[in-house]
Amino acid sequence: MNPVAPVVGWQVLDPDGNVVDSGPPMALQAVLGFGHLPPVPAIDPFAHVPLLGANTKEG
Amino acid sequence: MAALDAAMVSKILNATTSITAFSTLTTAMKVRLASTASTASAPGTEITGTGYTAGGAVIAFTTSSAGSAVTGPTGSAINWTNGSGSPWSMQSLDITDSAGTPIRTWFGNFTGAPVAVAAGNVFQLAVNAVSIALS
Numbered sequence: 001m002n003p004v005a006p007v008v009g010w011q012v013l014d015p016d017g018n019v020v021d022s023g024p025p026m027a028l029q030a031v032l033g034f035g036h037l038p039p040v041p042a043i044d045p046f047a048h049v050p051l052l053g054a055n056t057k058e059g
Numbered sequence: 060m061a062a063l064d065a066a067m068v069s070k071i072l073n074a075t076t077s078i079t080a081f082s083t084l085t086t087a088m089k090v091r092l093a094s095t096a097s098t099a100s101a102p103g104t105e106i107t108g109t110g111y112t113a114g115g116a117v118i119a120f121t122t123s124s125a126g127s128a129v130t131g132p133t134g135s136a137i138n139w140t141n142g143s144g145s146p147w148s149m150q151s152l153d154i155t156d157s158a159g160t161p162i163r164t165w166f167g168n169f170t171g172a173p174v175a176v177a178a179g180n181v182f183q184l185a186v187n188a189v190s191i192a193l194s
Contacts, residue, residue, distance in 0.1 A: 009188035010169065013181040020180065023171040026152070028062035028191045029128075 062191070064163045065099040084156035084164070090137065090184065091115035094173075097151040097166035108143025115155065118184075120191070128192035137184040139176075147176040152189075165191055 009025030063071075074081035092111065093103025105113065116139070120131035141147050151168040155161035167189070176182045 008185050010174065010185065011183050012174065012176050013183060014177075015179050015181075020177075021171075021174065023169055023174065025185075025188045025190055026167045026169065028165050028167045028189065030063040030068075030193050032193055 062165050062167055063099065064166065067162070067164050068099075084162060085158040087117045087157055088120065088131075088164075089115035089155050089157060089161070090118040090132075090189070091153045091155060092139065092147075092149050092182070093151045093153060094148050095150050096168055096172075097153050099166075102153040102155075102163055102166060103151040106147050106149060108141065108145070108147070110140045110142040111147075114161065115153075118154070118189070120189075121187075126193070128190050130187040130190045132184060132186060132188070134186065136186055136188075139182045141176045141178050141180055141182070144178050146178060147182065149174045149176065149182065152184075154189075154191075 008022050011022035012020050014020050070079070070081060073079040091102065091114065092106050094106050095103040097103040105115075107113070116137050118131050118137065119133045120129040121133055123129045149169060150172045151166060153163050154165040155163045174182070
């Protein structure tokens with residue numbers, strides 16, 4: 001097994017060069033996206049089909 | 060980690076929707092250390108004292124290609140030696156350009172913050188310690 005060296009982002013060194021504190025790299029990330037698209041109006045497939053018998057006159 | 064200055068977000072959005080052309084930043088980019096948290100709306104309070112130059116230190120980044128992240132500093136680590144006579148306490152960093160009134164682009168808070176740097180000690184930002192990405 002090969003040891004994996006830690007990836008150091010920042011560290012604090014004393015005057016002798018000894019590491020007294022350390023932390024990981026900083027990952028600054030902005031996320032792109034479409035978060036607020038307007039709603040799509042619902043389409044009634046029968047909107048233009050007259051109802052059978054509606055608006056008709058008899059005799 | 061939310062990381063992009065809010066004003067810069069608007070500049071990017073306006074530039075990429077043909078509203079307002081993007082104004083070129085002034086090289087070189089700098090990294091500023093702050094004793095308080097940085098947010099999208101405001102940078103942290105910059106630290107002061109011997110060993111730290113107001114406005115921050117120059118930092119260079121790799122070039123992005125095909126949407127890849129960029130990392131910095133390149134070449135060598137950035138060191139600040141605390142000669143102020145009192146401890147530094149650091150919470151965050153801010154990336155700005157070098158304009159007379161610096162334009163802030165990115166920011167981030169240190170994992171493990173606050174980071175205490177005793178008088179006489181060195182705070183070091185390792186090579187490629189800062190990774191910046193859009194996804």
